[in-house]
Amino acid sequence: MEHFTATVRALSVTLRHLFRRPTTVHYPMEQRERADRMRASFALVHDEHGEEACIACFACERICPSEIITVTAGGKRESPVTGKKRGYLEDFTLDMQACIICELCVQVCPTDAILMTRETEEPGYAREDLLLTMEKLYANEEKKTTTWATATKLMETQDPKRGQPKPVKKPKPKPKPAEEKPAEPKVEAAPAPEKPEEPA
């Protein structure tokens, strides 16, 4: 009897959920709205002059705790836009297989060249599909939405002075009003002596 009641109870739970709206979606065809703080992949971006912002400084490669970034420098040459000498990339790869989404590579970039994106990469069938090549990373600049977090903005959020109350400015002491001098008593002019009449 105990087994029978347990079975009926289990069946009733199944029947109750049979007519409920599903809480799952057919990913990746259907995607839910993502939280603002979502970080999923990466993009290499261009600067305000339309040039590749990466100067091949190796900072992201050095900081990456998973050692999955490989930067190949293409040497220094004059920028055709600014005329200044700067470094260029020859190649750049980021292997998403071991990325821990720590965002350190973004934080250390001196030119805001690498950013994280809110959309994930397409699901892949081979390990190589998760290797982000330089071409894929520059294509992501166009295809995906980058997060607000550039190195510059992230450093601003870590400014120790941020959030502290502003020092209160002491009001300047008001200048004392000049002491009024007592009014000098008016000296009335003595009446002019009358001229004696001349004898006729």
Ligand code: SF4
């Ligand atoms: S976010 Fe990924 S690629 Fe960037 S430093 Fe962290 S582990 Fe490396």
Ligand code: SF4
């Ligand atoms: S992405 Fe930024 S940190 Fe990495 S090599 Fe290029 S300029 Fe340097």
